Amino acid sequence: MNKNCQDFQDQFPDYLTGDLDAKAVESIRDHVTTCANCRSELEELTGTWTQLGILSEEQPGPNLRKNFYTMLESYQQELESSPLKKFFDFFKIKDIGEKLWPRRPIFQLAAVMVFLIMGFTIGYFMRLYNQNTREIARLHQENQSFRQQLTVSLLNQSSPSQRLKGLMWSRQLENPADETLETLLYTLNHDPNVNVRLTAVDALYLFSDHPQVKQGLIESLQKQNSPLVQIALIDLLVEMREKKAIKSLKQLLEKNKLNPEVKARAQLSLELL
Amino acid sequence: MTDEEVMRNVKSGSVKMLAVLFERYHVKLYNYFLRLTGNKGLGEDLTQEVFLRILKYRDTFRYESKFTTWMYQIGRNVHIDYLRKYKNEMPLEEKWEEEISADTQPEQKTLEEQDMMFLHKALSQLTPAKKEVLVLSRFQGMKYQEISQLLGCSLSTVKVQVHRAIKDLRKTYLSLKGGIT
Numbered sequence: 357m358n359k360n361c362q363d364f365q366d367q368f369p370d371y372l373t374g375d376l377d378a379k380a381v382e383s384i385r386d387h388v389t390t391c392a393n394c395r396s397e398l399e400e401l402t403g404t405w406t407q408l409g410i411l412s413e414e415q416p417g418p419n420l421r422k423n424f425y426t427m428l429e430s431y432q433q434e435l436e437s438s439p440l441k442k443f444f445d446f447f448k449i450k451d452i453g454e455k456l457w458p459r460r461p462i463f464q465l466a467a468v469m470v471f472l473i474m475g476f477t478i479g480y481f482m483r484l485y486n487q488n489t490r491e492i493a494r495l496h497q498e499n500q501s502f503r504q505q506l507t508v509s510l511l512n513q514s515s516p517s518q519r520l521k522g523l524m525w526s527r528q529l530e531n532p533a534d535e536t537l538e539t540l541l542y543t544l545n546h547d548p549n550v551n552v553r554l555t556a557v558d559a560l561y562l563f564s565d566h567p568q569v570k571q572g573l574i575e576s577l578q579k580q581n582s583p584l585v586q587i588a589l590i591d592l593l594v595e596m597r598e599k600k601a602i603k604s605l606k607q608l609l610e611k612n613k614l615n616p617e618v619k620a621r622a623q624l625s626l627e628l629l
Numbered sequence: 630m631t632d633e634e635v636m637r638n639v640k641s642g643s644v645k646m647l648a649v650l651f652e653r654y655h656v657k658l659y660n661y662f663l664r665l666t667g668n669k670g671l672g673e674d675l676t677q678e679v680f681l682r683i684l685k686y687r688d689t690f691r692y693e694s695k696f697t698t699w700m701y702q703i704g705r706n707v708h709i710d711y712l713r714k715y716k717n718e719m720p721l722e723e724k725w726e727e728e729i730s731a732d733t734q735p736e737q738k739t740l741e742e743q744d745m746m747f748l749h750k751a752l753s754q755l756t757p758a759k760k761e762v763l764v765l766s767r768f769q770g771m772k773y774q775e776i777s778q779l780l781g782c783s784l785s786t787v788k789v790q791v792h793r794a795i796k797d798l799r800k801t802y803l804s805l806k807g808g809i810t
Contacts, residue, residue, distance in 0.1 A: 369773065369788040372795075373766065401792070404799040408767050410741060411748055416659040420673045424651055424680055431684055432644055461714075 361387075361394050368398060372405045503528055504536045511539050516549040523552070523559045537563060541572040550582045557588045564596050577604045583615040590618070594625045602629055632696035640687050650696070651680055657769060658704060664764045665708055667753050678707045694778070701765070701779050744806075751801035759794035766791055 364387050370376045371384060388395040458464050503525055510522025526532065526540060540563075544556040563569045573589060573596075580586050586608070593601040605622050608614065614622075632653070638646040655676055663672040682703050683690075690699055738746070752760060765771045765779070766787075773791070777784045 365792070366785075366788065369766075369791045372791075373773070375772070400799055401795050404795050404802070405767065407744070408748060408798075410745055411664075411752075411768070413656060413660050413768075414663060414669075415656065416673050416676065417669070420655060420659065420676060421651075423673075423677055424655070425648070427677065427681060428645060428647060428651075428684075435642075435644065 361391060364388075364391075364394055365397060368401055371398070372401060500530060504533055507532075508536055508539050511543050516547075516552050519543065519547065519549070519552045520555055523555045526559050527562060532563060534568065537566060537568055537572075541569070541576070544572070545576050545579045550584060553580070553582065553585045554588055557585065557592055561592055561595075564592070570596070570598060570600075574598065574601050574604045577601070577608055583618045586615070586618045587621050590621050590625050594628050597629070599629060602626060605629075633692055636687070636690050636696055637692075639684075640690065644684060644687075647680065647684060650683070650700075654697070654700060655680070658700070661701075661704060661764060661769055662708065664752065664768060665760065666711075667749070671711075675704075675707050675711060679704050682707065695775070697771075698775055698779055701769070701771070705761075705779070747802050747805045748798075750805055751798045754801050755794055755797055759790055759797060762787055762790040763794040763798070 364384055367376060367380060367384060371381065376384070384398070388398055458467055507522050507526045507529065510518050510525060513519055513522070523540075523543070526536070529536065532540075540556060540560055544553055544560060547553050547556065557573075560569055560573060564573065573593065577586065577589050577593070580589065590605070593605075605626050609619060609622055609626075630649070632650060635646050635649050639650075658676045658679055659672050662675040663669060666672060666675070679700065683700065686703070690696070752763070755763065762776060762780070765776050766773065771779070773784055773787045777787045780787070
């Protein structure tokens with residue numbers, strides 16, 4: 357015996373598949389005629405190998421072919437219909453996306469959770485921001501309303517200095533209520549103190565775009581006795597370029613005992629208007 | 630046209646040429662998966678998946694290896710991915726048994742049908758590694774050299790595995806047959 361049994365048995369797998377040359381096959385056949393052990397081993401192998409042949413190939417169902425051609429068709433369409441995709445493909449941007457997106461489901465889940473939490477966090481802060489904005493608006497409104505109340509309340513005080521303070525406060529009003537304007541006009545027309553009335557003219561100047569105030573200022577011209585206040589009013593009306601004041605100014609000029617300075621200022625104003 | 634020439638066409642944009650390769654290999658691949666998993670529906674799904682991946686990763690095909698080796702590489706990955714995904718499901722071997730024995734009782738079958746059933750069962754009871762080399766060499770007609778390339782192991786390892794696989798299969802087959810008669 358030239359080779360030991362193990363060497364022959366190592367060749368059996370090749371014997372099965374017919375990958376040995378004629379010489380090697382002959383050598384194995386010679387060996388097994390004399391070695392019972394190798395003969396039975398080879399018979400078992402070839403017997404089982406051959407027997408497996410009865411497990412013939414099975415045919416897949418018709419759906420496999422149908423699904424394949426559907427897939428191929430849609431893939432082709434996708435390739436043709438999407439120039440943007442081609443562009444991305446060209447720069448391998450799609451691949452980057454695929455690389456960034458985790459392959460393992462557990463990491464995919466983690467990524468989804470991260471995005472979800474990010475979404476909630478952003479949403480939470482947005483809501484907080486909105487709440488804060490609303491809160492600030494509300495406080496601002498409250499503050500304005502407080503100032504209006506303070507203005508009205510101070511204007512009703514007996515002390516002139518308190519009423520002057522009220523007029524100072526009124527300057528900080530952004531959108532005074534009609535009642536507040538009414539109180540201001542009342543102070544302008546009826547306050548016993550000249551200084552208060554003068555300051556009221558200035559205070560009302562800020563709200564002169566309100567029609568109510570405009571009208572009130574024009575009418576007030578007839579009601580004032582103090583030349584100081586009259587001159588302040590005339591200047592104000594001129595500055596407002598209030599054409600409607602012309603009639604009121606003419607009526608003022610017709611008055612007897614009108615202070616000459618006031619008269620001069622009124623005539624000048626008429627020309628200006 | 631060789632497989633590799635067809636792949637050249639597919640790679641250069643005429644993806645419809647993949648149909649040629651499908652017609653050449655889908656039955657082989659289907660039987661490969663059928664023998665590994667023992668489930669017909671699954672065999673079809675996995676076969677379909679292989680062709681989808683061939684399309685998707687066509688750019689990664691290099692002409693250094695045979696197309697079939699590359700195809701089986703994809704096939705192996707598809708199978709491994711499937712096992713990972715559904716490792717907690719019912720073992721597939723049991724499904725074989727159900728599918729095979731569902732129609733008739735062993736006594737009512739012909740001798741050949743009985744043999745087939747025992748062989749299927751014996752095949753399914755092999756370890757995954759032995760089953761794989763045996764399926765590839767006996768049913769897929771792959772050379773040991775190609776198998777060693779595909780599995781990334783030495784040629785002698787493949788031969789030893791085939792030898793052992795047949796012996797194990799025979800042992801199980803005989804014990805199954807002995808149990809019935």
